[in-house]
Amino acid sequence: MNTEFNNLINNIKKCQICREKFGFEPHPVCFGNVNAKIVQISQAPSATVYKTLKPFTDQSGKKLKYEWYNIDDVDFYNPNNFYITSLAHCYPGKDKNGNDRVPPKICYDTWLKKELELINNKIYIIIGAKAAKVFFPKELFNELVFKNNYINGKIAIVLPHPSPLNIKWFKDNPDFLEKRLLEIRKIIENTLKS
Numbered sequence: 001m002n003t004e005f006n007n008l009i010n011n012i013k014k015c016q017i018c019r020e021k022f023g024f025e026p027h028p029v030c031f032g033n034v035n036a037k038i039v040q041i042s043q044a045p046s047a048t049v050y051k052t053l054k055p056f057t058d059q060s061g062k063k064l065k066y067e068w069y070n071i072d073d074v075d076f077y078n079p080n081n082f083y084i085t086s087l088a089h090c091y092p093g094k095d096k097n098g099n100d101r102v103p104p105k106i107c108y109d110t111w112l113k114k115e116l117e118l119i120n121n122k123i124y125i126i127i128g129a130k131a132a133k134v135f136f137p138k139e140l141f142n143e144l145v146f147k148n149n150y151i152n153g154k155i156a157i158v159l160p161h162p163s164p165l166n167i168k169w170f171k172d173n174p175d176f177l178e179k180r181l182l183e184i185r186k187i188i189e190n191t192l193k194s
């Protein structure tokens with residue numbers, strides 16, 4: 001199984017499927033081991049991560065790691081703790097309005113489905129409404145955030161996007177930072193200790 005997983009990761013890292021669509025060289029990013037305790041799935045790497053090639057080395061990452069999870073880089077980038085992946089493994093560029101393009105679905109179908117079949121994790125963390133929609137298409141995002149959900153019988157925490165642009169959501173949902181985040185932190189802490 002490790003060989004199959006390692007081959008998969010090597011193929012993801014070499015992937016250039018979206019090159020023409022993007023109009024620039026794709027930089028696929030994923031990180032972690034097959035037995036990582038937590039599988040974290042977000043939308044797509046940011047423009048900063050396109051350069052650093054290391055996930056969550058941007059403003060969103062600072063908030064996620066240091067404020068929400070309350071862990072340092074040693075624990076976050078321990079490949080036995082987190083397997084960090086996304087609906088699309090590459091920064092997809094901007095659309096004509098200057099917004100990040102929608103993550104190409106072909107990446108989920110080609111790579112993410114296989115990653116999730118092989119990884120032997122304990123819990124999932126799903127970041128952002130776009131990723132939540134893929135795993136829980138019939139449920140409301142705000143309801144998903146405030147309860148424990150399940151994928152393959154394992155807890156799946158759903159988080160709002162930690163982007164500094166997501167200000168309105170936090171203003172409208174103060175219970176996330178004041179209450180729900182404390183429960184989520186506990187689940188993460190217990191999972192990493194197990």
Ligand code: SF4
Pocket residue numbers: 012015016017018019026027028088089090104106107110111
């Ligand atoms: S987004 Fe996914 S499918 Fe597209 S080039 Fe990157 S790794 Fe390949």
